Amino acid sequence: MVAYKSKVVERIELPSRDRRERALAEAGYNVFDLAAEDVFVDLLTDSGTGAMSDAQWAAVMRGDESYAGSRSFAELESAVRDVMGFERVVPTHQGRGAENVLYGALLEAGDVAINNTHFDTTRAHVANQGAEPVDCPAEGAHDRQSDEPFKGNLSLERARSVVDDVGAERVPLVISTITNNSTAGQPVSVENTRRVREFADEIDARFVIDACRFAENAGFVRRREDEFAEAEIAEIAREQLSYADAIVMSGKKDGLANAGGFVATDDEGLFERCKQRAILFEGFPTYGGMSGRDVAAMAVGLREAVEEAYVTDRLDSVGAFAGLLEDAGVPIYTPPGGHAVYLDAGAALPHLSDDEFPGQALVCELYREGGVRGVELGSFAFPDTDRPELVRLAVPRRTYHAEHFEHVAETAASVLENRAAIDGLEIVSEPETPELRHFTADLEPVSP
Template sequence: MVAYKTKVAERIHLPSRDRRERALAEAGYNVFNLDAEDVFVDLLTDSGTGAMSDAQWAAVMRGDESYAGSRSFDELESAVRDVMGFSRVVPTHQGRGAENVLYGTLLSEGDVALNNTHFDTTRAHVANQGADPVDCPVEGAHDLATDEPFKGNFSLERARSVVDEVGAERVPLVISTITNNSTAGQPVSVENTRRVRDFADEIDATFVIDACRFAENAGFVRRREDEFTDADIDEIAREQLGYADAIVMSGKKDGLANAGGFVATDDEALFERCKQRAILYEGFPTYGGMSGRDVAALAVGLREAVEEAYVADRIDGVRAFADLLEDAGVPIYTPPGGHAVYLDAGAALPHLDSDEFPGQALVCELYREGGVRGVELGSFAFPDTDRPELVRLAVPRRTYHTEHFEHVAETAATVIEKRESVAGLEITSEPENRELRHFTADLEPVSPSQ
C-alpha cells in the first residue's frame, strides 16, 4: 500500500534520441557528466535525491542558522539518541565527510581495514590514510541467483584468515555496511552483527557500522530473521546499531534528507578526537558543514525513516520494480535489496569481456535508448577487485511512480533485444585516484568482441 500522496510536482521530459546521442558523446560515455535536464528517469543514486516530507519542509522553515549552539543541532542530537541509541554526534556535510572524520581518526599508514564490502568512497578514504581496504563478503555474496536471506553478511572466516596473515595489531578497524551496497544492497543479520562485535573484541579493534541504510536493513531483518518477526523497526535498528563502537552515516539515504551526515558514538575519547578533526575539515561541532535548515530536516527524517509504513513502502516498491524488470526478461541480482535493483551486466551483454566494461556499456545503452541514468558497479568502478559486473538502478525515496519504472523496464528490455549491437568501452582518461575513477573518467566505444 502506498503511504504517500503528492503535494508538489516537477515537469520532466524525454530528450530526443539525437540529443541523447550527442549528450552521451559529449559526456565521454560517463553518465556522471550528463546534465540532469538531459535525463528522463534518474536512477544514478538514492543519495540526497529523494522527496522530503511536509514535516521536513516545515522543519526547514524553522531551522536555526546559528554558527554555534544551534537549536537544530539539539534536535538532531535528540533524534540520533532516540532512533539510533548514541549520545554523541559529530555532524558533517554528507557521508563521505563523516568517513573522512572517522577513518582519518582511526587509521594510519600500514593499517588494514576489514569490511563486509567496501563501497567506493569508503575504499578511497581507507586508501587515503595509507591503509589497506580488505573485503570480507560471505560465500555466495557474488552469486547473483541464490535466494539466501542475508548475502550482505560479514564473513568471519575471511576476516580471521586476514588477521592470521597480517597480525591483529595491523587491524584496528572492522566495518559492517548495512545494507551492503557493494553486494547489491543485500541486508546484514543482527546475529552476524553480534558475531562481528565479538570478533572485533577478540582482536581489540574498533567496530564501526556504516549505517546509511540502517532502516531498510531493519525492515529485512524483521522479514527474514526469526528472532525479530514481532519486533518494531525502531527496536531492531537500535539493537543492531548498539553493537557498534561508532557509526558513520550519510543522512542523504535513510536520513531522508538532501544533505548531511554524521559520526555517532558513546565513546567520549573517540568523540573528542572526531570532533577536533571535524572542526578542521567540516565546521563547528553544532553545524558540521550543514545549514541549520538541513540539520533540522535530517532530524525529522531520521524519525520518519523507522516508521513502519515508510519502511514497508520502500522495500515493497523496490521489489515491485525488480518484478517489472524480471518480467521483461532483464537479468537481475536476486533477491533485490531495499534501495536499488542491480542488473547483471555480464548476463545482459555476454559478448563483452570484462576489460570492455560491460556494465558501463549497459549504463550507456540505457541512457541512449530511454534517457535512463544508472551507475556501473563492476570492473569500471572497482578496478582490481573480484566483483560481478553490475549496474545499479538506485530508487530515490518517495519520488518516482509505477509509470516511470515501467518505462525503465521497457527500456532495459529493448537494450537486451539489441544487445549484439552494443559496443564495449575503453578508458581514454582517468584520475590518479583509481578508486574514484568512475566519477570523472572519459571513455569511448570499441568494436564488440567477436
Template sequence: MRAYKTKMVERIELPDREERAANLEAAGYNVFNLDADDVYVDLLTDSGTGAMSDEQWAALLRGDEAYAGSESFRELEAAVGDVMGFENVVPAHQGRGAENVLYGALVGEGDAVLNNTHFDTTRAHVANQGAEAVDCPVEGAHDPDAEGDFKGDFSVERAREHVDRVGAENVPVVVLTITNNSAAGQPVSVETTREVAAFADDIDATFVIDACRFAENAYFVREREPGYGDTSIAEIAREQLGYADALVMSGKKEGLVNAGGFVAVEDDDLFERAKQRAILYEGFPTYGGMAGRDLAAMAVGLREAVDLGRVRDRVEQVRDLGDRLRDAGIPVYWPPGGHAVYVDAGKLLPDVPTGQFPGQALVCELYREGGVRAVELGEFAFPGADRPDLVRLALPRRTYGREHVEHVVETLAAVQDRADAVAGLEVVDEPEMAELRHFSARLRPV
C-alpha cells in the first residue's frame, strides 16, 4: 500500500505512431535528443525526475538565497550530518559537479581509480584527470541470470591484483557505488563495505562511497543481509556510509530533488581543497551552484529518503515492473535493483549483432511502439566494455502509477512480437570523448 497520495498532476499525451517515427528520425535515433513533450512514459533516468513532497515544496518557498552563509545551507549541512554522519559538506549543482570537485582534488595524471563499477560520468571524470578507471565487479555482476543477493559488490581480490600490477602509490582512490548502477542497480552488502574500507586503508587510499542511492541499498541490506532484519533504514545507512572517508552524492536521486548534489568528507585538509575547487567550478561553498531553495528542499529530501514507507514503495514498484516483464516473457536482469529494471536486449533482439547496438535499437523501438523513453547501457554507452547489451527502465520516484507500468510492459511485449523485423544501428556522428558519446551521438538504421 502506498505511503503517499497525489496532490498535483501533469497532463501527458501519446503522439501518434507516424509522429513518433518522425521524431525518432529527427533525433538521430538517440532518444536524448527527443523533446520531453513527445514522450509518454519517460524512463530515461531517475535523476532529478521525481516528484517532491509537500514538505519539500514548503522548504522551497522558505529558501534563503544569500550568496554566503545561507541558512538553507545550514539546513542541508545538518541533514547530511544527521542522516549520513558527515559534518564537512561542499554543495554542487548536481552529481557530476560533485564528482569534478572531489576527483579533481584527489586524482592526477597516471593514477588508477578502483570502483565496483564506474558509471558514465564517474568514468569520464577519472579519464579527464588523466587517470585510469578500473572496474572490480564480483563474479556474476554482469550476468543477467546469475544468482546472488549482492551482485553489486566490490571484488577486493580483483582490486588487489590491480594494485600488485601498478603499485599502491598509484591508486589514490577506491570507490564503492551503492547501489551499483552499471551492474543493473544491484546492491552492496555492509560486509563488503567493511572489507573495502579495510582494503583502502591498507593501501593508504581515500575510500569514497558514491551514495546516490544509499537508502535503496539500505533497504536491500535490511531484506537480505543477516543481522539487519529489524534495523531501521536510517541506522543501516549511517553504518554503511560511516566506513567511508568521503561521499559523493547526486541529490537528484535520493536527495529527492530536481537539482543539486554535494561532497562530504572527514579529512579537514581534503575539505579545504574541495572547497577551493568548488569555488572555481561551482560557486561559493555555502551555495555551490544551487539556489537556496534547492538546498532547503534537499535537506528535507535526505530525511525523507530513509523513511521505511517511502523506500519500500520505491523498491516494490520497481520489483512489480520486473515481475510483470518476466511474466510476459521479457528477458530481464534478475533480480531487479532498487531504481530500475534492466532488459537484456541481446536476448530480446537476437538477430541484431552487438556491433549494431541491439540495446540502442530496442530503445528506439520502445519509443516508436509506445512513446516510452529508456536508455541503453551496453556497447553504445560503454564502448569496448565486457558487459551485456542492457536497456535500463529507470522509474522516477513518486511519479508514475500502475497504468504506466502496464503500458511499459505492453510496449515491450509488442516489440518482442516483431523482434525479427527490428534493424540494427550505426553511428554517424559522435563526440570526441567516447565515455560520453551516448548523450549526443547520432545514428541511423543499418
C-alpha cells in the first residue's frame, strides 16, 4: 500500500548519450564528480537526498535560529529521548561530524576499534585517531545468495580472536552499525546486540551503535526475529538502542532530514568530552553546525521514522526494486537491505579482475547507458580489505516512483547484454587518505 502522495514535484530529464559520454570522461570516470543535472535517476546515496514531509517543512518555517538555547534544540532533545531513549544529545552538521566528535573522544593512537563492518567515513575517523579499524562480520556475510536473516551481525568469535591477538587493553571500543551498510545493508538482530553488549563488558570496552538506519533495522527485526514479531517498530528501536553506551547518528538517513546528525549518550563524562569537541569542530552545543531549521526538521523526522506506515512502505519499496532487478537477470545481493539494492559486480562482469575495478566499471556503464548514478563499494572504495565487488543503488526516501525503478532495471539489463565490451578501469590519481579515495580519485579505461 502506498503511504504518500506528492505535493511538490521537480522536473528531470535524461541527458543525451553524447552528453553522458562527455560528462563521464570529464568526471575522470568517478561519478562523484558528475553534475547532478547530468543525472537522471540518482541512487548515489540515501543520505540527505530524501523528500521531507509536510510536517517537516512546517517545522522548517518555525525553526529557531538562536545561537544558544534554541527552541528547536529542545525539540530535538525531546525526540531523541522519546524515540531513542537517550537523555543527552550533542548535535553535529551530519554523521561524519558526529563520528569525529565521538571517536575523537574515545580513541587514541594504538587503539583497536572492532565493528561488524566499518563504513568509509567510520574507518577513516578511526584511522585518523591513529587507531586500527577491524571488521568482524558474521559468517556468511559476503555470501550474496545466503538466506540468513541477519547477515549484518557482528561475529563474536572473530571479535574474541582480535582481543586474543592484541589484548583487551588495546580495544576500548566496539561498534555495531545498524543496518550494516558495508554488508549490503543487512540487518542486525537484537539478540546479537545483547551479546555484543556482554562482550564489551567482558573486555571493559565502550559499546557504540551507529544508528543511522535504526528504524529500518527495527523493521527487519520485527519481520525476522520471533521475539519481536508482535512488537511495534518504536518499541523495537528503543530496545535495541538501549544496550549502547552511546550512539552516533546521521540524521540524513533515518532522521529523514537533508542535513544534521548527533551523538547521544547517558554517560555524563562522555557527554562533556563530546560537547567540548563539538564546540571546537561543529559549533555551540545547541546547534552543532546546523541551522535551527535543520534541527527542527530532524526532530520531526525522527518521530516519523518509527511510524508503522513509513517503515513498511520503505522496506516494501526497496524490496520491490530488488525484485525488478532480479526479474531482469541482474545479479544482486539477497535478501535486499532496507535502504539500497546491491549489485554483484563480480558476477555481472566476470571478465574483469578485481584490480580492474569491476564495481566501478559497472557504475560507469549504468550512467553511460541510462543516466543512473550508483556507487561502488568494493575494492575501489575499500582498498586492502577482503570485501566483495558490490555496487550500491541507494534509494532516497519518499522520492522516486515505480517508473524510475523500472528504468533502472531496464538500464542494468541493457548493460549486461553488452557486458563483454566493457573495459576495466585504472586509477590515474588519488588522495593521500586511502579510506576516502573513491570520493575524489580519477580513473581511466584500461587499454585493451
